[in-house]
Amino acid sequence: MLRPKLLTLIKNRPEEFSSRRVLKDLSAGLVVACIALPLSIALAIASGVTPEKGLITAIVAGFIISLFGGSRVQIGGPTGAFVVIVYGIIQQYGLAGLLTATIMAGIFLIFMGVCKFGSFIKFIPYPVTTGFTSGIAVVLFSTQINDFLGLGLTDIPSGFFAKWGLYFHSLGQINWAALAVGLLTLAIILFWPKKWKAFPGSLAALLITAVLVGVTGMNVPTITSTFGAVDSTLVMPHLPGAVSWDTIQNLMRPALTIALLAGIESLLSAVVADGMIGKRHRSNMELVATGIANVASGLFGGLPATGAIARTAANIENGGRTPVAGMAHAVFLFLMMLCLMRWIGRIPMTSLAAILFLVSYRMSDWRSFKALFKAPLGDVLILLATFTLTVVFDLVIAIEFGLVLAAVLFMKRMADVYQITNTDDDIMDEVRRKDDIDTKVIAKHVSVYEINGPFFFGAATQFVETLEHHKNCKVLILRMRSVPAIDATGYHALERIYNRCKDDGVQLILSHVQKHVRKTLEQYGFIKLLGEDHLCRNIDHSLMRAESIVKDRHSIAE
Incomplete structure (x- = not known):
C-alpha cells in the first residue's frame, strides 16, 4: 500500500495525536535532534564536504522521510554507510556530480517503491550486508586518523594500504594537544551518565572540548580553521548545474549503489523499529519516501540520506511513536542551525573524529561478523570477500561480487538438494x-x-x-x-x-x-x-x- 503512515494515523487513529502524545513526540524529536547535530556535522566533514551539508541533509531529508514514510518512528538523515561512497564521488565528479547522483538515486528509489521492490531488497544475503557494512566501518575509521592525531596531512591517498602507510610514516608529526582533546572526547562520551540521555554525551563532549580549546588557546584545528566560516543559510532548491547525458551515464553505477544502500539501510532500520514498538511498516512506501527525500536533499545541496538505525532507536527509547517526532527533529535541527552555527565552527576536528570512531565501532557489528564464522564455508567466503573488496577497492565492486558469489552458492546448494x-x-x-x-x-x-x-x-x-x-x-x-x-x-x-x-x-x-x-x-x-x-x-x-x-x-x- 503506497500510503504514508502519517496519513493513515490521522484518518484511522486520531487518538494518536492527543496533546499528551504530541508532547512526547516533540520531546523525543528534541533529543534526537541533539544526537543528530554532531553526527550530521561529523559525517559531512568525513564525506569531504562542508559541515552545513550534513545538517541540510538531516533537516530536509529527515522531515520528508517522516512525512511520507511507511514507518511510524523512522528518523532519516546522513549515515556513516554513505561516507565512503560520497567521498569517492566527490573526488571523481565533484560536488555537482554528487548532487546529481543523489537526485538520480532518489528517482531510482521512487521507481523501486512504485514497482513494489521493497520485499525483494530484504532478500539480499546477510553475509553480504554484514561484509560491506563492516568494511565501510573500517574505511570510515581509517579516514579519521589524520584529524584524531592532528597530523595535518592534506594530500592523503584514497587506497587503504597507501593511506595507512602514509599514517605510519607521519607518526612523528602527531599533534599531542589534538590527540589529548580527542581522547578526552572519547572519555566523555563513553562515561557520560546514561540517565542524562536527554542531553547526549556526544553533544556534551563537543561543547566541553570546544570551550576548552577556545579558553586555553591550544593549537588544535577546528571546523573554522579548516573550512573557514560555516554557512547557516538554507538555499532554495536548484539543479546542480548543467547535466549532460554523458554525466548521467557515468553516474549511473554510483547512483544505483546509493539507491541500493539507502533502500537496504532504510528497510533494515524500519524492521528493527517494528520489533521495538510491535508495529509493521510499509516497505514500498518507505522506499518512495526515501527516494523523495534524496531528490529533495540533492536539490537543496545535501548528501544522500536514509533511515538511521541509531537515531530511530533513540527516538523510540525517548517516547516517539508517530511521524511527528521525526518531523519535529528536523525542525529543531533547523532552529539549531540558524542559532548555533557561529559557535559550531569552534568545534575541534579531533572531537568529530572521535565521534566517528564510535560510529565506526557500532557500524562494524563485530559480534555478528564473528558469529558468521560458525556458518557454512560458503557464507564465510561471501562475508570475507565482500568485506575485503569494500576495504581494498570500493563498495560498488564489493556488492556486485558479493551478490554474484551468493547467487552462485545458492544455485549450488539448490542443485545439491535436487x-x-x-x-x-x-x-x-x-x-x-x-x-x-x-x-x-x-x-x-x-x-x-x-x-x-x-x-x-x-x-x-x-x-x-x-x-x-x-x-x-x-x-x-x-x-x-x-x-x-x-x-x-x-x-x-x-x-x-x-x-x-x-x-x-x-x-x-x-x-x-x-x-x-x-x-x-x-x-x-x-x-x-x-x-x-x-x-x-x-x-x-x-x-x-x-x-x-x-x-x-x-x-x-x-
Missing part, C-alpha cells in the same frame, strides 16, 4: 500388492524416475545426464510430486528428454505435476505437445496408463 532417482524397485513393491496392474508388463517395459526439488537451471544438466542413460523401455514415467517450480532451463531439459524419448520410440508420462509447474508447462505448450492423457494425477494412474500403452502396442504388433 535429486533424480530410479524408483523401479520401490514401485514394483507397490505393484505386487495391487490386483489391477499387470506386474510382468510394468517390470519389463516401464521405468519410473522420481524428481525431488525445484527443477531449475542449476539442476537441468544433472537431469539430462541421468535420463539420457535410462534403460531400454517402452514407457518412461517422471514422478514430479516433489517439484515445486520449473524455470526456462528446466523446461528446455524436459523438452530435450521428450524429444529423445520420441526418437527412441519411448512414451513419456508425467505423474503428479503440481499446479504451478503445470501452469508453466501449459504456457510453453508442452502439455499440448505431450498430450493430456500422458499427464496423470498420481503414480497409480500413471502405471495403469503405462500398462495400457504397452498392451496397445502389443496388440498392434500382433
Whole structure:
C-alpha cells in the first residue's frame, strides 16, 4: 500500500495525536535532534564536504522521510554507510556530480517503491550486508586518523594500504594537544551518565572540548580553521548545474549503489523499529519516501540520506511513536542551525573524529561478523570477500561480487538438494500388492524416475545426464510430486528428454505435476505437445496408463 503512515494515523487513529502524545513526540524529536547535530556535522566533514551539508541533509531529508514514510518512528538523515561512497564521488565528479547522483538515486528509489521492490531488497544475503557494512566501518575509521592525531596531512591517498602507510610514516608529526582533546572526547562520551540521555554525551563532549580549546588557546584545528566560516543559510532548491547525458551515464553505477544502500539501510532500520514498538511498516512506501527525500536533499545541496538505525532507536527509547517526532527533529535541527552555527565552527576536528570512531565501532557489528564464522564455508567466503573488496577497492565492486558469489552458492546448494532417482524397485513393491496392474508388463517395459526439488537451471544438466542413460523401455514415467517450480532451463531439459524419448520410440508420462509447474508447462505448450492423457494425477494412474500403452502396442504388433 503506497500510503504514508502519517496519513493513515490521522484518518484511522486520531487518538494518536492527543496533546499528551504530541508532547512526547516533540520531546523525543528534541533529543534526537541533539544526537543528530554532531553526527550530521561529523559525517559531512568525513564525506569531504562542508559541515552545513550534513545538517541540510538531516533537516530536509529527515522531515520528508517522516512525512511520507511507511514507518511510524523512522528518523532519516546522513549515515556513516554513505561516507565512503560520497567521498569517492566527490573526488571523481565533484560536488555537482554528487548532487546529481543523489537526485538520480532518489528517482531510482521512487521507481523501486512504485514497482513494489521493497520485499525483494530484504532478500539480499546477510553475509553480504554484514561484509560491506563492516568494511565501510573500517574505511570510515581509517579516514579519521589524520584529524584524531592532528597530523595535518592534506594530500592523503584514497587506497587503504597507501593511506595507512602514509599514517605510519607521519607518526612523528602527531599533534599531542589534538590527540589529548580527542581522547578526552572519547572519555566523555563513553562515561557520560546514561540517565542524562536527554542531553547526549556526544553533544556534551563537543561543547566541553570546544570551550576548552577556545579558553586555553591550544593549537588544535577546528571546523573554522579548516573550512573557514560555516554557512547557516538554507538555499532554495536548484539543479546542480548543467547535466549532460554523458554525466548521467557515468553516474549511473554510483547512483544505483546509493539507491541500493539507502533502500537496504532504510528497510533494515524500519524492521528493527517494528520489533521495538510491535508495529509493521510499509516497505514500498518507505522506499518512495526515501527516494523523495534524496531528490529533495540533492536539490537543496545535501548528501544522500536514509533511515538511521541509531537515531530511530533513540527516538523510540525517548517516547516517539508517530511521524511527528521525526518531523519535529528536523525542525529543531533547523532552529539549531540558524542559532548555533557561529559557535559550531569552534568545534575541534579531533572531537568529530572521535565521534566517528564510535560510529565506526557500532557500524562494524563485530559480534555478528564473528558469529558468521560458525556458518557454512560458503557464507564465510561471501562475508570475507565482500568485506575485503569494500576495504581494498570500493563498495560498488564489493556488492556486485558479493551478490554474484551468493547467487552462485545458492544455485549450488539448490542443485545439491535436487535429486533424480530410479524408483523401479520401490514401485514394483507397490505393484505386487495391487490386483489391477499387470506386474510382468510394468517390470519389463516401464521405468519410473522420481524428481525431488525445484527443477531449475542449476539442476537441468544433472537431469539430462541421468535420463539420457535410462534403460531400454517402452514407457518412461517422471514422478514430479516433489517439484515445486520449473524455470526456462528446466523446461528446455524436459523438452530435450521428450524429444529423445520420441526418437527412441519411448512414451513419456508425467505423474503428479503440481499446479504451478503445470501452469508453466501449459504456457510453453508442452502439455499440448505431450498430450493430456500422458499427464496423470498420481503414480497409480500413471502405471495403469503405462500398462495400457504397452498392451496397445502389443496388440498392434500382433
